[in-house]
Amino acid sequence: MVLDPEEARDARSVAESEHGSQVRKAALAAIVGTSIEWYDFFLYNTAAAVVFKDVFFPKSTQYVGTLSSFATYAVGFAARPIGAAIFGHWGDRLGRKATLIVTLLLMGVSSALIGVLPGTNTIGVAAPILLVALRVLQGIAVGGEWSGSVLLSMEWGNPRRRGLMASWPQIGVPIGLILGTVAMSSVATASGDAFKQWGWRLPFLFSLVLVGIGLWVRLRVMETPMFAKVVERREVAKVPVLEVIRRHPKEILLSALLRCSEQMPFYIFTSFALTYIVEDVKLSRTFALNAVAVAAALELILIPTFGHLSDTVPRKRVYAMGALLLGFFAFPYFALLNTAIPAVVFLTVVLAQVPHAMQYGPQASLIAEVFPTKLRYGGAGIGYQLASVIAGGPAPLLATWLLHDHGWWAISLVMVVAALLTLGATALLPDRSRIDVADDTAYA
Secondary structure, rough: OOHHHHHHHHHHHOOOOOOOOHHHHHHHHHHHHHHHHHHHHHHHHHHHHOOOOOOHOOOOOOHHHHHHHHHHHHHHHHHHHHHHHHHHHHHHHHHHHHHHHHHHHHHHHHHHHHHOOOOHHOHHHHHHHHHHHHHHHHEEEEEHHHHHHHHHHHOOOOHHHHHHHHHHHHHHHHHHHHHHHHHHHHHHHHHHHHHHHHHOOOHHHHHHHHHHHHHHHHHOOOHHHHHHHHHHHHOOOHHHHHHHHHHHHHHHHHHHHHHHHHHHHHHHHHHHHHHHHOOOOOOHHHHHHHHEEEEEEHHHHHHHHHHHHOOOOHHHHHHHHHHHHHHHHHHHHHHOOOOOOOOHEEEEEEEHHHHHHHHHHHHHHHOOOOHHHHHHHHHHHHHHHHHHHHHHHOHHHHHHHHHHHOHHHHHHHHHHHHHHHHHHHHOOOOOOOOOOOOOOHOOO
């Protein structure tokens, strides 16, 4: 079943007076929904760093407990390409709007269930097994969310402002990170010694309230005119995911490699850093959480700024500059953290997000533009989420092992290698930032 042709015509025939309203609604729906999805996902990241090793791996040593906790964290990333394939199929068959409703519900329910999951001391080995299962559902939901939210905003927006329009859903990451870290920090302060017993559960349960808000916003948006045009012409692919893999394998692979210097360091800076600052630098958990929250607040400004910049300066150039800056910052990052001077550590955590924002701002449009409309949900989603397997998911786990066996310099070296991979992928990825992405003949 695909989008009804009559609904497709309605979306295509929106009066000029309504078009601006729909653009704003689409951008808001993308931002709100993505923020909620990432709030739930980052809650897990924060909990994995500060509490899960005690709740679900209580008999392990500190090192093994941290490794086990980050391993369950990585499972969610491994599930993201699966979610991208599942929802990419339906997003290119049913439409962006309907698919995004499902991803939001899936994330909210799985996160709330984590909030009521008993610990290992209560139900034994079933606890970490169920935790992994729920983490997989989170990963599947996020895997299907990203491309849909980006396309909802980009395909409604001004064609000459694709960098800016596609960057709006990207700020859902810092918003979700702020909400998640502030929620955990506030609950940790308020619940005190009870934090590891029940306090950490409250932010997960709050997901259900946020999902209700997100659904209300998303239900008010019409299907994008670009996808509606595909439906009207009866050009919807029968098996879009298989078709995009067959026709655009190069673009999918390069999209994944493009993200190495953006995604892998990001999860070192926002998740592994929480453990490193507390256990190695010997500063408080609240200090670390607050530093990450301020860094995320800075990205609220920087992400759309660099997205907008990529509409005037060549998109690939902006992206490559971000990768270069990350490579140069890799070694000074840990050296500055190791000073253990609170002001220096705080500033380092905040500034680490600048090269990330330089890449994350233009990234959505850079990836989405290389796929035709009828295959864009699946193609962009799979390419984007494959990076989760090779970069984002293993990052805290790899960093924990490297620190234990080799020292912090090995983590910095891996980040430099990631920057080099990204620079190569950026050079090879087709530049379609100036074409009409609504014209599928441009992709022939």
